Amino acid sequence: xxxxxxxxxxxxxxxxxxxxxxxxxxxxxxxxxxxxxxxxxxxxxxxxxxxxxxxxxxxxxxxxxxxxxxxxxxxxxxxxxxxxxxxxxxxxxxxxxxxxxxxxxxxxxxxxxxxxxxxxxxxxxxxxxxxxxxxxxxxxxxxxxxxxxxxxxxxxxxxxxxxxxxxxxxxxxxxxxxxxxxxxxxxxxxxxxxxxxxxxxxxxxxxxxxxxxxxxxxxxxxxxxxxxxxxxxxxxxxxxxxxxxxxxxxxxxxxxxxxxxxxxxxxxxxxxxxxxxxxxxxxxxxxxxxx
Numbered sequence: 001x002x003x004x005x006x007x008x009x010x011x012x013x014x015x016x017x018x019x020x021x022x023x024x025x026x027x028x029x030x031x032x033x034x035x036x037x038x039x040x041x042x043x044x045x046x047x048x049x050x051x052x053x054x055x056x057x058x059x060x061x062x063x064x065x066x067x068x069x070x071x072x073x074x075x076x077x078x079x080x081x082x083x084x085x086x087x088x089x090x091x092x093x094x095x096x097x098x099x100x101x102x103x104x105x106x107x108x109x110x111x112x113x114x115x116x117x118x119x120x121x122x123x124x125x126x127x128x129x130x131x132x133x134x135x136x137x138x139x140x141x142x143x144x145x146x147x148x149x150x151x152x153x154x155x156x157x158x159x160x161x162x163x164x165x166x167x168x169x170x171x172x173x174x175x176x177x178x179x180x181x182x183x184x185x186x187x188x189x190x191x192x193x194x195x196x197x198x199x200x201x202x203x204x205x206x207x208x209x210x211x212x213x214x215x216x217x218x219x220x221x222x223x224x225x226x227x228x229x230x231x232x233x234x235x236x237x238x239x240x241x242x243x244x245x246x247x248x249x250x251x252x253x254x255x256x257x258x259x260x261x262x263x264x265x266x267x268x269x270x271x272x273x274x275x276x277x278x279x280x281x282x283x284x285x286x287x288x289x290x291x
Contacts, residue, residue: 021080024049027062046072046082046093055079061115063090068120069098074134075105084114089140095120095127097145102129109160113137118144125149125176135162141180146173150207151182153198159186166193173200174225177233178207185210187238193217201226203233205249208263211236216243224251228283229259230273239263251275255283 024035026049030042035052039062043049046066049059058081074080084091093115095101100122104110112129117139120127127144129136131154141153149155152171154163155178168180176182179198181190190212195205204222206214207229219231231249232241239262246257246268256273258265260282270281 021056021058022053024053024057024059025062026059026066028064028066050078050082053078053080057081058083060085061091065092065094067094067096068101069096071100071103073103073105074108074110076108079108079110081111081113082115083111084116087114087138089114089116089138092116092118094118095144097121100127100130102131104129104131104134106132106158109133109135111135111137112139114139116140116142118142120144121146122149123147125173125182126151126155128153128171130155130157131161132157133160136164136166138165140167140169141171142167142169144171146176146179148175149173150176150178150184150200150209152179152200154181155184156181156188156190156212157184157186159188161186161188163188163190164192168193168195168205169197171198173204175201177201177203177209177229180205180222182207183210183212183236183239187211187213189213189215190217191215195219195231196221198222199225202251202259203229203231205231207233207235208239208241209233209235211239213240213242214244215240218245218247219249220245221248223249224253224255226252228254230256230275232258233261234259234263234265235261237262241265241268244268246270247272249273251277253277254279256280258282260284 025042033041179200
């Protein structure tokens with residue numbers, strides 16, 4: 001028994017240890033030698049590196065296409081960063097239309113950066129990523145699809161979620177809303193993003209169904225196929241659209257640009273949107289603040 005503890009006062013877990021984060025490497029030309037601690041011995045697939053990782057670790061992924069057949073589930077034992085090494089998003093995670101790419105549990109805040117996430121599928125929603133925490137930085141979501149759920153690109157379900165400088169292009173939610181991004185709870189922030197050529201029943205670019213803040217973003221050329229909000233659908237109390245460009249969107253019913261059932265639209269450009277029924281630009285059924 002060590003003698004040094006006499007007179008020492010411990011607050012909390014006396015067995016607490018500090019674990020230094022590790023860097024885990026992935027490259028298509030790696031030697032795939034566990035534990036993948038350098039580029040020479042890098043894992044050749046993301047799943048193997050992910051299974052090797054623990055809390056706080058950083059997975060660095062070189063340029064190339066990596067196929068996923070299982071969802072990467074980030075929970076308390078896997079909270080970490082997953083980063084492509086190049087800012088051009090040439091690190092591609094391909095779901096092969098068989099799996100959701102990323103799922104983040106409550107209480108975990110991983111960071112995802114410089115990734116292209118494509119060809120993902122989920123019947124219930126959140127095909128590219130279903131996030132109850134975490135941050136997306138400089139990622140591209142394209143060609144993702146849901147069956148009956150919302151958010152072919154990303155499903156956000158917590159105020160702790162942040163999306164920054166990302167692009168959502170050609171995602172498809174044929175039976176629900178928010179093909180680019182859907183907000184289901186809380187007030188996550190979506191900043192400096194592009195939403196283009198997404199298709200959904202409503203809110204094809206962005207659906208702020210239960211809240212959220214959309215800032216300094218471009219929502220262009222999206223299409224609602226059966227209801228309202230070709231560009232943006234807003235139904236959450238307190239949801240906000242700030243300093244955005246909403247242009248060239250279309251709806252087969254109402255609100256080619258923005259359907260505003262709740263929330264606020266401020267200091268934004270709404271131009272060249274069309275609707276087959278009413279309100280090519282904005283349909284406001286509750287309150288519209290435009291200053």
